[in-house]
Amino acid sequence: MANDTSYSGWIALITGGAGGLGRAIAAALIARGVKCLLVDIDTVRLAQAASILGPMALTYQADLTDREALGGLVNYVGSEIGRLDLLVNNAGILSNTPFEIRPVASIAHEVQLNMMVPLELCQAFLPLLQHATDGRVISIVSLGGLFPMPETCIYSATKFGLRGAMLCLGLDGKRLGVKFTIVNPSATETPMLMREAIENGNRMQFMDPPQMPEDVAETVIKALEKPRLELFVRPSESWTARLVMLVPGILPYVLPLFRRKSEKGHRHYLVSLEQRGLITREGEGWRLK
Numbered sequence: 001m002a003n004d005t006s007y008s009g010w011i012a013l014i015t016g017g018a019g020g021l022g023r024a025i026a027a028a029l030i031a032r033g034v035k036c037l038l039v040d041i042d043t044v045r046l047a048q049a050a051s052i053l054g055p056m057a058l059t060y061q062a063d064l065t066d067r068e069a070l071g072g073l074v075n076y077v078g079s080e081i082g083r084l085d086l087l088v089n090n091a092g093i094l095s096n097t098p099f100e101i102r103p104v105a106s107i108a109h110e111v112q113l114n115m116m117v118p119l120e121l122c123q124a125f126l127p128l129l130q131h132a133t134d135g136r137v138i139s140i141v142s143l144g145g146l147f148p149m150p151e152t153c154i155y156s157a158t159k160f161g162l163r164g165a166m167l168c169l170g171l172d173g174k175r176l177g178v179k180f181t182i183v184n185p186s187a188t189e190t191p192m193l194m195r196e197a198i199e200n201g202n203r204m205q206f207m208d209p210p211q212m213p214e215d216v217a218e219t220v221i222k223a224l225e226k227p228r229l230e231l232f233v234r235p236s237e238s239w240t241a242r243l244v245m246l247v248p249g250i251l252p253y254v255l256p257l258f259r260r261k262s263e264k265g266h267r268h269y270l271v272s273l274e275q276r277g278l279i280t281r282e283g284e285g286w287r288l289k
Contacts, residue, residue, distance in 0.1 A: 010035070015040075166182050188213055253257065
């Protein structure tokens, strides 16, 4: 995709900015003249991201589930940067611990980061976004916010909730003076997905070969260039979920079919990771290199 400098001077804030997906989104935005503030809990990965992306990438370390730390970020942007044109809600976590044995504190943490933090940031940064010439919020949700995944019910719950909230805000965008867009990826090859693959997590993620972070970043750019309420990274994959959810009662009958396809896709993905040298066998299981 050719570079476009029409966003020169813009400031974007990307949560989860040090991860593979956050870096890809930042790289695509920087290529179009956007200065990016990468926010992440991991100091080491933030430094690595900054060295790769160059001087257009600023960094800020924070645990956004800590209200005091989140407030510190808001104050920093307001006082030290003074403007914000684009908020990218990208940070998220997923646990493979079965629901019935998972600690409530762990559940609350996932709900906080995946759903509450994006809403808190939207509210906190709304004045700056309203003051921008063309303020935007782009939220990375998931097909898991449209189609229930039994193995990861908390993740699905947070993504269902985030999608609903962002649809509401998008419909109210004219009054708020900010454009809201949802980007829905399917499984995306990141360290989180690789861990899910080797830890026997949600096999439904592997019905189709995972997309790359750059595919999601390209969709973010599409959302920037032509704002819409919702975009799917792979529209063809989304139709299955959308059609099934018209009649949720058929889910118990179609899920076994999806599971069989997912098991096959999972095996193929593990082979692919091993062939590319990204994982190695360790006893009866696997580990990331």
